[in-house]
Amino acid sequence: MQLLIEAGNTYVKVAQLFESGKFELLGRYPRRKLEMVLEPLLEKGIHRIVFASVGPVEVDNSIQRIAQLANIPVMQVKTLRKDFGVKNAYSEYQYLGVDRWLTLVAIRQKFKKPTVIIDIGTALTFDVLAEDGKHLGGWIAPGYQLMMQSVLENTCKVFSDREHGECITFSDNTADGLKNGCRAALIGLSNTV
Numbered sequence: 001m002q003l004l005i006e007a008g009n010t011y012v013k014v015a016q017l018f019e020s021g022k023f024e025l026l027g028r029y030p031r032r033k034l035e036m037v038l039e040p041l042l043e044k045g046i047h048r049i050v051f052a053s054v055g056p057v058e059v060d061n062s063i064q065r066i067a068q069l070a071n072i073p074v075m076q077v078k079t080l081r082k083d084f085g086v087k088n089a090y091s092e093y094q095y096l097g098v099d100r101w102l103t104l105v106a107i108r109q110k111f112k113k114p115t116v117i118i119d120i121g122t123a124l125t126f127d128v129l130a131e132d133g134k135h136l137g138g139w140i141a142p143g144y145q146l147m148m149q150s151v152l153e154n155t156c157k158v159f160s161d162r163e164h165g166e167c168i169t170f171s172d173n174t175a176d177g178l179k180n181g182c183r184a185a186l187i188g189l190s191n192t193v
C-alpha cells in the first residue's frame with residue numbers, strides 16, 4: 001500500500017493507494033496536525049509515500065523526516081516541462097504549482113479534450129488545456145476565504161459569520177453582503193473564461 005499526500009496552503013490531503021488500484025481518501029487536515037496524523041498510519045504496512053506540495057518547505061521537510069524515521073521510501077512529485085502528454089505553458093516550468101500540474105495531467109489522461117480547469121481552493125486557479133495536451137496558461141485569483149479575509153482585515157465595520165450557503169442574492173445585512181459578494185465574484189470570474 002502507498003500513502004499519497006497533497007500538501008496545499010490550507011489543508012494537507014492524505015489518501016491510501018492499494019495494490020489493487022483502489023484509492024481511499026483518509027481525510028484533509030490542517031498542516032499543524034500532519035505529524036499526529038501520519039505517525040499512526042505508517043505502522044500500517046505502507047511501502048512508499050508519494051507527496052506533492054505547494055505549502056512551505058517545512059511541510060516537505062516534515063514529511064521527509066517522518067518517512068525517514070519510519071524507514072519508508074518517499075518520493076516528492078515536482079512540476080515538469082513536458083510529460084504524460086501535457087506540455088507546460090510556463091517558460092520557467094518549475095514555477096507552475098505542482099497541484100495545477102497534476103490536475104492538468106489527470107485531466108489529460110481522462111478526457112483528451114480541450115478543457116478549462118477551475119480549481120477553487122485557498123486560491124482560485126484557472127488552467128486551459130488544448131486538445132493536443134498543450135497547456136495554454138492560466139490565472140491565479142484569491143479563493144473565497146481569502147477574498148473575505150482581505151475585506152475583513154482592511155475595513156473597520158465589515159464583519160461576517162460562520163454560515164456559508166450558495167446564495168448570491170443582494171443582501172440586507174453586512175455578513176450576507178460580504179459572503180454573497182465574494183461568491184458572486186468567483187462565479188463572475190468563472191463565467192469570463
Ligand SMILES: Nc1ncnc2c1ncn2[C@@H]1O[C@H](COP(=O)(O)OP(=O)(O)OP(=O)(O)O)[C@@H](O)[C@H]1O
Nearest residue numbers: 007008009010011012120121122123143144145164
Ligand atoms: N463550502 C465552503 N464554504 C466556505 N468556505 C469554504 C468552503 N469550502 C472550502 N472553503 C474554504 O476554501 C479554502 C480552500 O479549501 P479547500 O479544502 O476547498 O481547498 P484546498 O484545495 O484544500 O486548498 P489548498 O490545497 O490550497 O489547501 C479554505 O479556506 C476553506 O475553508
Ligand SMILES: CC(C)(CO)[C@@H](O)C(=O)NCCC(=O)O
Nearest residue numbers: 054095096097098099100123140
Ligand atoms: C496557485 C496555488 C497557490 C494554488 O494552490 C499553487 O498552485 C501555487 O502555489 N502555485 C505556484 C505559482 C504558480 O502556479 O504560478
